[in-house]
Amino acid sequence: MSELARIQGEFQDYLLRGTPGIEACVAGSARVPIGTRLGIYAGAYGSRLIDALESSYPALAALLGEEDFQSLGAKYVRTHDSPYFSIRHYGGALAEFLGEHADYADVPLLAELARFEWLLCAVFDAADAEPLSAAALARARLADWPALRLTFHPSVRRLALRWNAPQLWKALTEGGERPELRVVAEPVEWLAWRQDLHSYFRSLEAAEAAALDAARAGRSFGELCELLAEAHGSERAPQEAAALLAGWLGAGLIVAAAPA
Amino acid sequence: MLTRPSLGFGLGLRVDHYDAVLAERPPIDWFEVLTENYLVPGGKPLNYLMRIRERFPVVMHGVSLSIGSTAPLNREYLRQVKALAARLEPEWISDHLCWTGVAGRNTHDLLPLPYTREAVDHVVARVRTVQDVLERRILLENVSSYVSFRDAPLTEWEFLAEIAERADCLILLDVNNIYVSAVNHEFDPLDYLNAIPPARVQQIHLAGHEDHGDYLVDTHDHPVRDAVWELYASAVRRLGPISTMIERDDHIPPLGELCAELERARATARCALEEAGTAAPVARAAALLRAGAP
Numbered sequence: 014m015s016e017l018a019r020i021q022g023e024f025q026d027y028l029l030r031g032t033p034g035i036e037a038c039v040a041g042s043a044r045v046p047i048g049t050r051l052g053i054y055a056g057a058y059g060s061r062l063i064d065a066l067e068s069s070y071p072a073l074a075a076l077l078g079e080e081d082f083q084s085l086g087a088k089y090v091r092t093h094d095s096p097y098f099s100i101r102h103y104g105g106a107l108a109e110f111l112g113e114h115a116d117y118a119d120v121p122l123l124a125e126l127a128r129f130e131w132l133l134c135a136v137f138d139a140a141d142a143e144p145l146s147a148a149a150l151a152r153a154r155l156a157d158w159p160a161l162r163l164t165f166h167p168s169v170r171r172l173a174l175r176w177n178a179p180q181l182w183k184a185l186t187e188g189g190e191r192p193e194l195r196v197v198a199e200p201v202e203w204l205a206w207r208q209d210l211h212s213y214f215r216s217l218e219a220a221e222a223a224a225l226d227a228a229r230a231g232r233s234f235g236e237l238c239e240l241l242a243e244a245h246g247s248e249r250a251p252q253e254a255a256a257l258l259a260g261w262l263g264a265g266l267i268v269a270a271a272p273a
Numbered sequence: 274m275l276t277r278p279s280l281g282f283g284l285g286l287r288v289d290h291y292d293a294v295l296a297e298r299p300p301i302d303w304f305e306v307l308t309e310n311y312l313v314p315g316g317k318p319l320n321y322l323m324r325i326r327e328r329f330p331v332v333m334h335g336v337s338l339s340i341g342s343t344a345p346l347n348r349e350y351l352r353q354v355k356a357l358a359a360r361l362e363p364e365w366i367s368d369h370l371c372w373t374g375v376a377g378r379n380t381h382d383l384l385p386l387p388y389t390r391e392a393v394d395h396v397v398a399r400v401r402t403v404q405d406v407l408e409r410r411i412l413l414e415n416v417s418s419y420v421s422f423r424d425a426p427l428t429e430w431e432f433l434a435e436i437a438e439r440a441d442c443l444i445l446l447d448v449n450n451i452y453v454s455a456v457n458h459e460f461d462p463l464d465y466l467n468a469i470p471p472a473r474v475q476q477i478h479l480a481g482h483e484d485h486g487d488y489l490v491d492t493h494d495h496p497v498r499d500a501v502w503e504l505y506a507s508a509v510r511r512l513g514p515i516s517t518m519i520e521r522d523d524h525i526p527p528l529g530e531l532c533a534e535l536e537r538a539r540a541t542a543r544c545a546l547e548e549a550g551t552a553a554p555v556a557r558a559a560a561l562l563r564a565g566a567p
Contacts (some may be wrong), residue, residue, distance in 0.1 A: 141316065
């Protein structure tokens with residue numbers, strides 16, 4: 014191993030794990046001893062990564078408060094190194110960490126709020142795509158409709174939550190009264206997406222969630238209608254299908270529709 | 274002439290200022306953008322960036338090249354930087370003379386290198402590779418540092434100058450970083466400045482730092498300090514008109530406040546050039562060339 018590689022390995026071990034060794038390679042002065050000098054780097058490493066967590070998880074940070082969030086961040090940083098060239102991607106395992114760590118696991122809302130916030134990060138800078146207009150879809154030939162497959166906007170994300178974390182997120186980030194925390198037996202289905210550079214989320218009824226998931230999985234419009242007939246009866250299914258499709262188009266969720 | 278004519282006086286583009294930049298047409302000549310912030314698939318950051326690009330020249334400034342690391346160059350990173358550059362058409366691309374991690378880790382910090390022959394050779398080879406991949410010269414910026422290494426025989430300015438000459442790359446001279454390191458390592462910042470080959474310097478950074486009494490920390494969360502303004506004037510006297518920008522990364526004030534600080538940079542440079550004009554024919558010639566005159 015080269016001398017340079019050895020120095021870099023020891024320096025990094027010191028920053029990431031506090032492992033001693035690098036002290037022997039660096040110089041101090043009477044005014045500023047080695048420990049102070051190295052400490053500037055160690056402190057900056059932790060605070061930079063915690064800052065990154067705070068910018069991805071603003072509601073969690075607001076809920077916990079400065080001291081508790083710093084403490085959470087410090088625990089996470091000690092156990093999670095960054096392999097990313099962009100610091101924006103650091104922190105994706107925070108929900109899992111909160112769900113498993115003894116200090117946080119008994120408040121499952123925390124992990125759910127983190128899951129929701131990380132999802133919003135993905136929505137925020139997902140790839141762009143031009144939404145399909147209702148007028149463009151209306152031009153599809155009637156004979157093609159049963160086989161139409163929908164392509165969704167790259168920002169579209171789905172998630173199921175037992176706690177009312179999205180409502181809490183809204184109160185924490187946009188101000189307003191905090192909702193009373195609620196947990197439900199059956200998870201609530203959520204949809205998040207971006208339209209015209211703005212991120213949106215809303216809850217879904219079970220039937221819409223099932224139809225949306227089926228459509229995203231590549232099922233045809235004909236198959237969606239069958240699914241809806243199971244939920245609403247064959248009489249109401251066409252009307253429900255048309256309403257869902259109109260809603261999805263209006264929200265900019267669909268970017269293409271073509272027969273398979 | 275290796276370098277391009279001066280772009281004038283710029284700022285680092287920050288999210289807080291996106292709307293003001295587009296709405297107010299502020300007196301800013303160009304913007305420096307943080308490369309990694311735009312290595313994303315889409316959405317608001319890229320949308321604003323491309324709209325701002327339509328109105329202002331931009332340069333790309335990265336923090337994750339890790340040119341001095343002994344880990345292999347991150348080819349995926351380079352591919353993405355090159356793709357962004359193809360889209361953005363920046364005036365130039367810069368990163369730092371440092372390393373950021375080894376063994377697949379990124380510390381997200383600009384860590385100092387030992388100023389040794391071994392490190393010079395290592396960095397020179399990597400700069401050449403990066404320039405081949407990106408098909409352009411890059412700029413390397415001097416970083417602030419808080420430790421120096423034992424058994425490192427070169428000064429920082431010798432290290433930087435030799436790498437720039439041998440790798441045939443350009444220099445982004447951060448005047449604040451020179452000052453911070455000069456205090457922390459007890460050298461004369463003018464020794465540093467006077468050893469830098471003027472023909473290799475394409476851009477200057479100005480920023481604020483935090484004074485801890487016995488040492489300084491490069492925090493980019495304060496206005497530029499008086500001592501750094503003085504050093505900037507010395508740099509302009511030596512280098513002639515040169516693309517200059519102010520970096521503010523934390524405690525970001527309203528755009529107008531930074532524009533006022535940029536006005537001070539303009540005034541400082543103007544005074545320095547007038548002084549240099551009467552004193553040094555070489556600087557005057559360099560000034561004319563940089564200003565784009567024949």
